[in-house]
Amino acid sequence: MFSEFLQYLFTGITIGATYALIALGFTLIYNASHVINFAQGEFLMIGGMATVSLTAMGVPMLLAIILAVVLAGVLGIALQRLAIAPAKNADVVTLIIITIGASIFIRGLAQLVWGKEYHVMANFSSDEPIQIFGAVLNSQSLWVLGVGAVLVAILVYFFTRTLTGKAILATSMNKDAARLVGIRTQMVLMLAFMVSALLGSIAGVVVAPITFTSYDIGIILGLKGFVAAAIGGLGNGMGAVVGGLALGVVEAMSAGYLSSDYKDAVAFSMILVVLFFMPRGLFGAKVVERV
Amino acid sequence: MLKTMMRRASKVATVAAAGLLAMSVQAADPIRIGSFLSVTGPASFLGDPELKTLEMYVDKINEDGGVIGRPLELVHYDDAGNASNARNFASRLIRSDRVDIIVGGSTTGATMAAVPMVEQAKIPFISLAGAVVITTPVKKWVFKTPQSDRMAAERVLADMKSRGLTKIGLISGTGGFGSSGREQTLAVAKEMGIEILADETYSGSDTDMTAQLTSIRSNKDVQAILNFGFGQGPAIVTRNYAQLGIKRPFYQSHGVASDGFLELAGSSAEGLRLPASPLLVPDSLPDSDPQKAVVQAYKSDYEARWNAKVSTFGAYAYDGLMLAVAAIEKAGSTDKAAVRDALESIQGHVGVTGTFNMSPDDHNGLTADSFRILEVHNGGWKLVN
Numbered sequence: 001m002f003s004e005f006l007q008y009l010f011t012g013i014t015i016g017a018t019y020a021l022i023a024l025g026f027t028l029i030y031n032a033s034h035v036i037n038f039a040q041g042e043f044l045m046i047g048g049m050a051t052v053s054l055t056a057m058g059v060p061m062l063l064a065i066i067l068a069v070v071l072a073g074v075l076g077i078a079l080q081r082l083a084i085a086p087a088k089n090a091d092v093v094t095l096i097i098i099t100i101g102a103s104i105f106i107r108g109l110a111q112l113v114w115g116k117e118y119h120v121m122a123n124f125s126s127d128e129p130i131q132i133f134g135a136v137l138n139s140q141s142l143w144v145l146g147v148g149a150v151l152v153a154i155l156v157y158f159f160t161r162t163l164t165g166k167a168i169l170a171t172s173m174n175k176d177a178a179r180l181v182g183i184r185t186q187m188v189l190m191l192a193f194m195v196s197a198l199l200g201s202i203a204g205v206v207v208a209p210i211t212f213t214s215y216d217i218g219i220i221l222g223l224k225g226f227v228a229a230a231i232g233g234l235g236n237g238m239g240a241v242v243g244g245l246a247l248g249v250v251e252a253m254s255a256g257y258l259s260s261d262y263k264d265a266v267a268f269s270m271i272l273v274v275l276f277f278m279p280r281g282l283f284g285a286k287v288v289e290r291v
Numbered sequence: 292m293l294k295t296m297m298r299r300a301s302k303v304a305t306v307a308a309a310g311l312l313a314m315s316v317q318a319a320d321p322i323r324i325g326s327f328l329s330v331t332g333p334a335s336f337l338g339d340p341e342l343k344t345l346e347m348y349v350d351k352i353n354e355d356g357g358v359i360g361r362p363l364e365l366v367h368y369d370d371a372g373n374a375s376n377a378r379n380f381a382s383r384l385i386r387s388d389r390v391d392i393i394v395g396g397s398t399t400g401a402t403m404a405a406v407p408m409v410e411q412a413k414i415p416f417i418s419l420a421g422a423v424v425i426t427t428p429v430k431k432w433v434f435k436t437p438q439s440d441r442m443a444a445e446r447v448l449a450d451m452k453s454r455g456l457t458k459i460g461l462i463s464g465t466g467g468f469g470s471s472g473r474e475q476t477l478a479v480a481k482e483m484g485i486e487i488l489a490d491e492t493y494s495g496s497d498t499d500m501t502a503q504l505t506s507i508r509s510n511k512d513v514q515a516i517l518n519f520g521f522g523q524g525p526a527i528v529t530r531n532y533a534q535l536g537i538k539r540p541f542y543q544s545h546g547v548a549s550d551g552f553l554e555l556a557g558s559s560a561e562g563l564r565l566p567a568s569p570l571l572v573p574d575s576l577p578d579s580d581p582q583k584a585v586v587q588a589y590k591s592d593y594e595a596r597w598n599a600k601v602s603t604f605g606a607y608a609y610d611g612l613m614l615a616v617a618a619i620e621k622a623g624s625t626d627k628a629a630v631r632d633a634l635e636s637i638q639g640h641v642g643v644t645g646t647f648n649m650s651p652d653d654h655n656g657l658t659a660d661s662f663r664i665l666e667v668h669n670g671g672w673k674l675v676n
Contacts, residue, residue: 004509007535011501018498116336118523120555127558129534136535211498212523212555220496255502260491261465263502 003134008256009249010132014141014210016248017148021203022225023232023240024155025196030235031172032192035095039079039103041222042110043197046072047204048213049110052119061122069201075106076197080190103218110215121208140209147206151199152241158195159237168192172235227267231274233281242282246270321364322357322625324349324615325390327380327405328419328608329397332372337397340593340605341419342367345394347596348612358616359623366390370401377401378408385412391625392618394611396420397604399467406433415631417614419607422471426654434634434654436610436644438661440468440519443545444476445659446566447517448483450675456515456540460489460507462500462528464520468546472519488513495524501531508537515539521546526555533559540564545662548603553670564675566662568603570643575674581641589643603644610642 022040029037050068055061083102084095124143129136159165170178171188179185204213211217228247232239247267254266274282326345329338349365357363366388368380377396384390385408392415396402399422406425409416409432418425418435425435451459459480463473469492480487489510491503507513516539518528525547532541541563543552548567553560569576569586576583589609593601615630617640622629637656640647645661664675 004505007505008502011499011505015499117551118526118555120557129536138534207498212526214523221498252499252502256506260493260503260506263497264494 004256006133006135008252010135010137010141011256012249012252013245014138014144014248015251016228016245017141017144018203018207018211018221018244019224019228019247020241020244021144021148021151021206022200022221023229023244024151024237025200025203026226026229027232027235027237027240028155028168028196028199029192030229032168033084033095033189034092034172035084035099036226036234037193037196038096038099038222038226039106040196040200040225041218041220042103042106043072043076043200043218044204044207044221045110045213045215045218046075046106047201048121048208048217049114049119049204049215050201051205051208052121052213053114055121061124065205068205069198072197072201072204073194076193076195077190079197080193084189084193085186103222107215107218114215116215118212118214120212121205123209124206138210140206144206144210147202148241151202152237155199155237164188164191224267227271231271231281233278233283236281236283239281239283321362322359322392322619323364323366323388323390324612325384325388325393326365326367326395327370327377327384327393327401328367328395329372329401330369334372334398336602337419337604338369338372340599340602341395341397341608343597343599344593344605344608345612347592348609351592352616358619363616367395370397372398372401374398374400374404378404381405381408385409385414390414391627392615392630393417394419394608394615399425402433402435406430409433414627415615415618415634417611417634419604419611423475429652429654432631434614434649434656436607436614436642436647436655438545438644438657438659439475439655440472440544441475441479442657442659443566443662444472444479444519445483446662446664447542447544447564448476448479448485449659450564450566450664451515451517451540451542452483452485454515454540457484458486458488458512458514460491460510460513460516461487462489462491462493462503462507462516462518462520464495464522464524465492466495466521466524468521469519469524472544472546476517476519493520493524493528495522497524498527499531500524500528501535504528504531504535504537508535513539515542517542517544519544519546523555526552529556529563530559533561548665550600553667553672558670560667561670562667564664564666567665567672568606568644569663570601570603570606571665571672572663572674581646582643585641586643606643610644610647613642614640614647 025040047068050071051064054064054067079102083098123140125139129138167183168188171185175185228244229240232243250270251263251267255263328341330342349363353362370376370380394417396418399420402418402420402425416433421437423439423441463469489507493500518525525543543565545566548565569582573586573590590601618630618633621633635649637649645657647656649656665672666675
């Protein structure tokens, strides 16, 4: 009985950590620009697919990962420069629609370059699962959790201790005021897109050995990541992490104890319940509209 | 000025007339085989090898002198996996191309969209799609070459029974293939006296099925587990199965009987069994197997011509074309009603997919035995029986 519970918990936390990493990417761009970047899932896909194709070409794993992440970063900058920046004064909804268009474009490109097949990536460390109280844990899950924790720590440090991080926060709070004190807001936006692309691609690389990877893996994982971000309160890093983990655990528990048919229904009704009682999400900031 | 124009015009007219003449000579002769396939789009993994197979064998048959002394001519369209395109193309094949027989329809959707046109026009149609609905109930003019998922379920459950496994757990994808397979398995299990104690599902985009498998594993009476699904889902199920260290016998469906699946699932697939076309193991078939020569020839021909791995889907097109040819030879003409009657009476036609025995109540002509049970052994396929 207990071992089953533990198994569901492990499964949930592993999936949840993935959702959390994607949710963090959403949060970052939302903070800097109030745009919800629906191309976030595509960064995840780029990370996984580029690593797989580079290793297939004989590039050592570590180098392949670094190159894939850099590629995603460059793509993040390109997205901001070529798609978001030209629409400077458009309202947020227009920008969001642009990101949806960009995601379709990137996916199409990936399909042309890499084809439609699913690809495998080897586990970072051993293939042997770890036994804990009768439940098993994929060693890759530890990588997902570990990398996730490190990334969160780095982000916290970046936003509270570095000038650049503070500049991003300042831009999100008041763009005009930030510009007045000498922050180059376009630069900050570009940075936000780059960092969230890096984040997404790293998530894509660490989860690829568990989920496989293909050109369209970003659609559903991106959507789940968005749900996680919304549950946690858009724009709150802590909320993204808690929202992601909660979503993953609820999914696994309902698949295990209720019925696998209702798994996604339970997860998506969770967002309804949370937003009904706490419209700004679990950790959302209280915002007072000034009239 | 006028003169040169006149001269030019007469030249053009001569060329055009010559062309027309040449065309009418050709048009009088060939047997026109029509086809609509999903060569591009989401089902291109079906349509692409099917078209390659048709093109290759039409050429080959023509080199060998054609059928009943007439060459074959292939008229094909790409429906891109879209059922309404398929309907339009079927109508074009019938009305404007005036084909003698249709061999095509990569997906069940495309096939069913074309069925009303075919029935109305009274033209023999050999479909390359899998679902039971295509030939059950029997439609007068419609035949098909792939086995249905019901036969796959029968084959798997029969193998389980022969190993004394009568209480099983089922996990299936919620996509079209998985859910139809699930229904057929439930129905067949009831008839064969096999109890299904657990019935779990997963959606096509799920990335972890550990929870479902844990839930099945916790039922101590489950002796074996069957996964009915398509795409990457079954590969993830296989990996989770191995990670959880479940030791009970594991079965997959014919939906993943390809080398691509072995690549994805890796060493976790070791020991699992599935029903598959003999095309996966052409060299391990016993010499007494009548299909052996056909299967080996198709595989080597295809791979030599296209420099790509042969696929079971292309084999459906091979069987479709060969059945059409056999029927036309038997009928001795391309009279549609005669060809249809000949198709319906084909017995013991050895194809790549199986041995076809058509009858008025069976327009598929295959039995569950045409599936071979394969086991994954040292990262390759091993023929069990």
